[in-house]
Amino acid sequence: MNPLAAIGRAFLALLEAMGRLVLFAAAAVSHIVRPPFYPRVLLRQMVDIGYYSLPVVALTTLFSGMVLALQSHTGFARFSAEGAVAGVVSLAITRELAPVLAGLMVAGRVGASMAAELGTMRVTEQIDALSTLSTDPMKYLVAPRILAGFAMLPLLVLVGDVIGIFGGYIVGIYKLDFSPAAYIDQTWRFVEVRDVVSGLVKAAAFGFLVSLMGCYHGYRSEGGAQGVGRAATNAVVSSAILILVFNYIITELFFAK
Amino acid sequence: MSGPDEPKIRIRGLHKAFGAKSVLRGVDLDVGAGESVVVIGGSGTGKSVTVKCMLGLVEPDGGSILIDGAESVGLRGAAREAVNARMGMLFQGGALFDSLPVWENVAFGLVAAGQKTRGAAKPVALDSLARVGLGPEVGELMPAELSGGMQKRVALARAIAARPDIIFFDEPTTGLDPIMADVINDLIVQCVRELGATALSITHDMASARKIADRIAMLHDGRIVWSGPVSEIDESGNDFVDQFIHGRASGPIRMAVRR
Ligand SMILES: Nc1ncnc2c1ncn2[C@@H]1O[C@H](COP(=O)(O)OP(=O)(O)OP(=O)(O)O)[C@@H](O)[C@H]1O
Ligand SMILES: [Mg+2]
Numbered sequence: 001m002n003p004l005a006a007i008g009r010a011f012l013a014l015l016e017a018m019g020r021l022v023l024f025a026a027a028a029v030s031h032i033v034r035p036p037f038y039p040r041v042l043l044r045q046m047v048d049i050g051y052y053s054l055p056v057v058a059l060t061t062l063f064s065g066m067v068l069a070l071q072s073h074t075g076f077a078r079f080s081a082e083g084a085v086a087g088v089v090s091l092a093i094t095r096e097l098a099p100v101l102a103g104l105m106v107a108g109r110v111g112a113s114m115a116a117e118l119g120t121m122r123v124t125e126q127i128d129a130l131s132t133l134s135t136d137p138m139k140y141l142v143a144p145r146i147l148a149g150f151a152m153l154p155l156l157v158l159v160g161d162v163i164g165i166f167g168g169y170i171v172g173i174y175k176l177d178f179s180p181a182a183y184i185d186q187t188w189r190f191v192e193v194r195d196v197v198s199g200l201v202k203a204a205a206f207g208f209l210v211s212l213m214g215c216y217h218g219y220r221s222e223g224g225a226q227g228v229g230r231a232a233t234n235a236v237v238s239s240a241i242l243i244l245v246f247n248y249i250i251t252e253l254f255f256a257k
Numbered sequence: 258m259s260g261p262d263e264p265k266i267r268i269r270g271l272h273k274a275f276g277a278k279s280v281l282r283g284v285d286l287d288v289g290a291g292e293s294v295v296v297i298g299g300s301g302t303g304k305s306v307t308v309k310c311m312l313g314l315v316e317p318d319g320g321s322i323l324i325d326g327a328e329s330v331g332l333r334g335a336a337r338e339a340v341n342a343r344m345g346m347l348f349q350g351g352a353l354f355d356s357l358p359v360w361e362n363v364a365f366g367l368v369a370a371g372q373k374t375r376g377a378a379k380p381v382a383l384d385s386l387a388r389v390g391l392g393p394e395v396g397e398l399m400p401a402e403l404s405g406g407m408q409k410r411v412a413l414a415r416a417i418a419a420r421p422d423i424i425f426f427d428e429p430t431t432g433l434d435p436i437m438a439d440v441i442n443d444l445i446v447q448c449v450r451e452l453g454a455t456a457l458s459i460t461h462d463m464a465s466a467r468k469i470a471d472r473i474a475m476l477h478d479g480r481i482v483w484s485g486p487v488s489e490i491d492e493s494g495n496d497f498v499d500q501f502i503h504g505r506a507s508g509p510i511r512m513a514v515r516r
Contacts, residue, residue, distance in 0.1 A: 126355070128309070128348065128352065130354075131312070133369050134338060
């Protein structure tokens with residue numbers, strides 16, 4: 001047992017896995033832009049990702065906005081800077097919390113179910129059956145899911161932005177005794193277009209990543225029910241990690257001086 | 258290229274190993290146009306793998322598969338799709354799409370190949386279902402609502418809906434009652450006769466094999482050990498075949514029940 005060889009092997013395996021993922025992503029993207037398209041499948045995925053994730057995203061952003069208002073108020077009160085609460089809430093929500101929380105929630109909800117669905121289709125030979133029926137499974141199964149994730153997460157985050165800021169507003173008005181006009185005025189003065197846009201760019205990237213990881217792990221799963229379970233777990237864990245990594249990278253790109 | 262004597266399918270020296278386990282070790286098999294060949298052989302001998310190699314679902318390690326005289330091993334993308342468009346496959350496990358109702362499953366290939374619009378494909382699908390003994394009300398159900406035998410019949414309807422040239426049946430009668438098994442046998446015979454299709458079937462069911470086969474080939478230990486007309490199966494003079502068709506536990510075939 002040569003420890004250096006073991007490290008080398010692990011490193012090569014990592015490179016190989018990354019290469020496979022990149023090739024998979026490239027193939028999926030090329031299928032998104034080349035016909036035939038499957039509008040029915042796309043629509044169904046969009047509804048599944050966008051519409052059915054609304055309650056989860058709304059609840060998480062609502063309570064995040066509320067708790068942010070409360071916490072930042074206790075902090076800022078020490079410096080008699082309570083006026084900054086509205087600004088902090090809206091910045092934190094639009095730049096960070098709405099995209100990251102929505103991304104993580106969708107990873108848990110959608111990423112896992114994509115991996116499980118495609119994994120089941122793989123082990124029951126449904127993916128093989130597609131290719132015997134004049135249909136490219138990458139094009140029919142993977143491309144619409146990735147496109148739907150990419151398109152729908154920004155919409156979810158936009159909704160989350162509004163609801164999160166609204167959560168801060170509720171706490172600000174009813175708990176912290178701000179005047180509604182002042183709170184709204186503060187919010188408007190703080191939020192810039194760039195804050196919202198950076199959040200939406202993040203959302204699009206996260207949506208792409210969540211669908212990609214769900215499809216990748218599901219598509220390649222093997223070994224029956226156990227393999228499908230593993231695929232779902234891997235999809236959620238890997239997309240959660242990638243979301244946090246890319247969150248940093250995109251923030252750096254947008255806001256680094 | 259394809260002359261009159263050219264077989265529809267010509268397999269030569271097909272090899273496939275999964276890891277260290279060598280499954281196919283030089284399969285040679287010819288299937289003539291319009292012929293119905295049945296492959297028999299013990300469980301796990303690689304019958305399904307052989308068929309999947311023909312459809313490009315499994316990449317063989319070596320060997321050649323000529324379809325109408327043209328090499329099909331290694332085809333990808335549009336070329337592979339063009340070859341597969343002429344083939345239908347009944348999967349051993351059915352492999353119905355469980356997110357689509359039964360009729361859309363059956364119509365899937367027709368719509369995907371652009372032969373029919375979704376609306377126009379529905380009557381064709383219901384017609385295919387009727388041919389396997391399923392009424393139009395079954396068309397609206399989801400696959401999960403069907404019994405195993407019904408799923409098999411739906412899968413059969415799907416395999417033949419687009420009227421392919423070459424049809425692969427992977428154990429079409431397992432899981433069916435004897436009467437329905439015979440209906441399916443008749444249907445396969447009829448498909449081959451009426452559509453002029455070439456059929457390659459896999460089965461363990463000797464009654465079914467005798468009924469649908471023009472020729473029987475026996476796969477054992479990664480090779481075709483015997484092949485001949487169905488009328489000669491009882492006098493094959495081959496110990497493997499004799500043991501198999503009589504279902505004897507003792508003989509040259511040793512089932513790997515112990516590791
Ligand atoms: N994707 C795969 N990965 C690894 N091994 C495989 C794979 N597919 C098949 N095998 C192995 O190949 C061998 C042949 O499998 P195959 O499904 O062709 O058997 P079969 O002859 O169809 O048997 P049965 O009559 O039970 O369906 C089996 O031992 C199986 O373990
Ligand atoms: Mg099999």
